[in-house]
Amino acid sequence: MLPGEIVEELDLPGGPTPVATLPEAAVQAPRRRRLSGIRLIAAAWLVLVVVLCALAPVLPLPDPEAGQGAIAASPGSGHILGTDQLGRDILSRILWGGRTSFFVAALTTGIAMFLGLAFGIIAGYFRGRIDWVIAGVADFVLAFPALILLIVLTSVFGLSIRNLVLGLSILGTPAFVRIARAHAMTVSQREFVLAARGSGARNGRIMVRHILPSVVGPVAAYALTFAAVVFVAEGSLSFLGLGVPPPTPSWGGMIAAGRPWLDRALHIVLVPSIVLIATVLALNFLGDRQEQPGRRR
Amino acid sequence: MAHYLVRRFLYLIAVLVAVTFTVSLMLSLPAGDPAQVLAGPEASAAQVDAVREALRLDRPVVERYIDWLGDAVTGDLGNSLRTNEPVIDSIRDRLPVTLELVILGQLLALLFAVPAAIFAAYRPGRPADAATTVSSFLMISSPSFIVALLLIRIFSVELGWLPTGGWVPLSENLGDNLRAAILPVIALALEPAGIYQRLLRSDMRRTLDEDYIMMAEAKGLGPRTILLRHSLRPSSFSLLTMIGIVSARMVGGSVIVETIFGLPGIGRLLIDSIGFRDFVTVQGVVAVIAVAYVVVNSFVDVLYGVVDPRVRVDAAG
Numbered sequence: 001m002l003p004g005e006i007v008e009e010l011d012l013p014g015g016p017t018p019v020a021t022l023p024e025a026a027v028q029a030p031r032r033r034r035l036s037g038i039r040l041i042a043a044a045w046l047v048l049v050v051v052l053c054a055l056a057p058v059l060p061l062p063d064p065e066a067g068q069g070a071i072a073a074s075p076g077s078g079h080i081l082g083t084d085q086l087g088r089d090i091l092s093r094i095l096w097g098g099r100t101s102f103f104v105a106a107l108t109t110g111i112a113m114f115l116g117l118a119f120g121i122i123a124g125y126f127r128g129r130i131d132w133v134i135a136g137v138a139d140f141v142l143a144f145p146a147l148i149l150l151i152v153l154t155s156v157f158g159l160s161i162r163n164l165v166l167g168l169s170i171l172g173t174p175a176f177v178r179i180a181r182a183h184a185m186t187v188s189q190r191e192f193v194l195a196a197r198g199s200g201a202r203n204g205r206i207m208v209r210h211i212l213p214s215v216v217g218p219v220a221a222y223a224l225t226f227a228a229v230v231f232v233a234e235g236s237l238s239f240l241g242l243g244v245p246p247p248t249p250s251w252g253g254m255i256a257a258g259r260p261w262l263d264r265a266l267h268i269v270l271v272p273s274i275v276l277i278a279t280v281l282a283l284n285f286l287g288d289r290q291e292q293p294g295r296r297r
Numbered sequence: 298m299a300h301y302l303v304r305r306f307l308y309l310i311a312v313l314v315a316v317t318f319t320v321s322l323m324l325s326l327p328a329g330d331p332a333q334v335l336a337g338p339e340a341s342a343a344q345v346d347a348v349r350e351a352l353r354l355d356r357p358v359v360e361r362y363i364d365w366l367g368d369a370v371t372g373d374l375g376n377s378l379r380t381n382e383p384v385i386d387s388i389r390d391r392l393p394v395t396l397e398l399v400i401l402g403q404l405l406a407l408l409f410a411v412p413a414a415i416f417a418a419y420r421p422g423r424p425a426d427a428a429t430t431v432s433s434f435l436m437i438s439s440p441s442f443i444v445a446l447l448l449i450r451i452f453s454v455e456l457g458w459l460p461t462g463g464w465v466p467l468s469e470n471l472g473d474n475l476r477a478a479i480l481p482v483i484a485l486a487l488e489p490a491g492i493y494q495r496l497l498r499s500d501m502r503r504t505l506d507e508d509y510i511m512m513a514e515a516k517g518l519g520p521r522t523i524l525l526r527h528s529l530r531p532s533s534f535s536l537l538t539m540i541g542i543v544s545a546r547m548v549g550g551s552v553i554v555e556t557i558f559g560l561p562g563i564g565r566l567l568i569d570s571i572g573f574r575d576f577v578t579v580q581g582v583v584a585v586i587a588v589a590y591v592v593v594n595s596f597v598d599v600l601y602g603v604v605d606p607r608v609r610v611d612a613a614g
Contacts, residue, residue: 143312145590147549148583155571156323232440236553239442255443262446263454273443281438
């Protein structure tokens with residue numbers, strides 16, 4: 001990590017971000033890929049969970065919101081992952097809850113990434129006054145205590161997935177702006193951009209055709225890490241009863257509901273916990289730029 | 298430097314005003330009659346009026362905010378809608394609990410991260426490095442509410458070593474206080490410990506590639522001297538910054554831990570007040586957390602500027 005990157009990775013509050021000088025991937029000899037096995041497992045897990053969640057409506061699963069008779073049945077006994085405190089099938093609730101979680105994570109990350117790329121590239125390309133405003137607003141929002149604002153937001157406006165997505169994407173955008181801006185600033189100095197400008201290309205075209213492709217990579221890597229943060233935040237809020245409104249299944253809500261059963265039926269808490277941690281872990285491994293090939297450490 | 302400090306201070310004030318104003322604004326945004334929405338669906342007409350009066354919801358948001366701010370700077374955050382006690386008093390009672398959790402959490406995180414990072418950086422790519430990397434990732438990826446529940450199951454339910462919750466003030470009994478704090482602190486420290494380990498390891502790797510380290514090795518200095526005396530300090534700048542950021546974030550993160558373990562900190566106060574729809578207290582608690590958050594972050598920025606003059610030039614330019 002170089003100084004500029006430290007700043008963006010740490011989300012340093014306050015003050016304009018110093019210009020990042022990025023390593024030229026081509027100059028570095030390709031490094032031996034460490035932990036590639038783990039990255040493969042991480043990707044496989046994500047694909048498995050996403051596919052199963054996507055197929056939840058067509059899989060032969062019991063109704064996730066209806067009791068099946070046996071209360072808090074252990075895994076294996078007719079229900080692969082057991083039943084919860086109300087006798088609902090846990091596997092079914094994991095997959096239906098996963099649909100909610102993945103929907104929230106994907107939508108939030110998509111919005112924050114889109115806004116971050118747009119504002120970040122504009123700021124990094126034009127510099128000057130517009131950059132001052134965009135970077136200033138981003139720093140401002142980063143200085144807000146995010147979890148606290150989300151808690152107040154949902155307590156005032158009520159529980160809904162829309163409010164959750166809205167709050168998380170607003171608070172998530174500044175980090176994307178910083179990364180996109182830092183990379184756009186460096187790329188804007190490169191010869192091919194100067195050449196495009198010299199040959200009369202319009203600013204909009206330069207930003208979309210020449211700068212965006214170089215900026216989208218690192219931003220996409222951060223998007224995976226950000227998605228992991230969204231999973232944790234959504235889980236924490238749902239656990240506090242301030243996220244996904246019940247009875248819609250969500251992983252955080254399932255863990256919260258199993259809490260009184262912690263001493264008798266650990267699997268109600270354990271199963272969604274393992275699935276949530278594994279998913280967050282997979283996203284963090286895939287999003288970790290230190291482990292990516294061709295990047296200096 | 299003085300110019301820089303003044304700028305930082307003005308910025309700090311601006312952020313504080315923005316955060317507290319955002320909360321004020323949020324309280325008047327609900328569609329329809331905000332007082333009715335905030336008081337809840339079962340509230341009587343008298344309760345709705347009490348909410349409207351206490352939050353001054355009948356007046357424009359800017360006027361209302363200026364009033365609130367004027368009182369707040371004199372230490373008056375209003376009276377709780379539930380207990381009618383001054384909000385500032387309940388915050389003052391509960392702040393020490395949250396601060397203790399954050400301080401102990403930081404100590405525990407560093408106690409793990411610094412040795413683990415040095416250990417991993419010393420021989421990169423070995424199984425020990427890979428093992429610490431994987432465990433740090435696992436720590437970063439484990440949400441505190443899950444960790445807290447699993448700790449309760451293991452250490453309170455199974456082993457019966459530690460209480461499942463509750464709090465004993467530090468002034469009453471040090472031993473019992475620590476027994477009550479240990480599980481919440483572990484739950485709070487796990488994620489930062491992983492972050493610190495990753496950060497310090499990667500910074501130390503870069504330092505250890507420097508020429509002067511090779512020089513030190515050539516001189517025949519042992520690994521202990523090289524690691525601890527030559528490379529730990531120059532590698533710890535970004536760790537310092539991170540500690541500040543995490544301290545601020547931990548104040549917010551302790552909401553979850555305090556709720557699970559039933560600790561009387563300000564995070565629990567926030568959640569309880571939301572449950573009772575006591576938005577006067579909510580507004581006060583958020584203001585205090587925001588002040589802590591912003592002040593700690595600014596302090597770290599300034600500290601960073603003192604330690605590393607290049608940052609100062611950049612920030613002022």
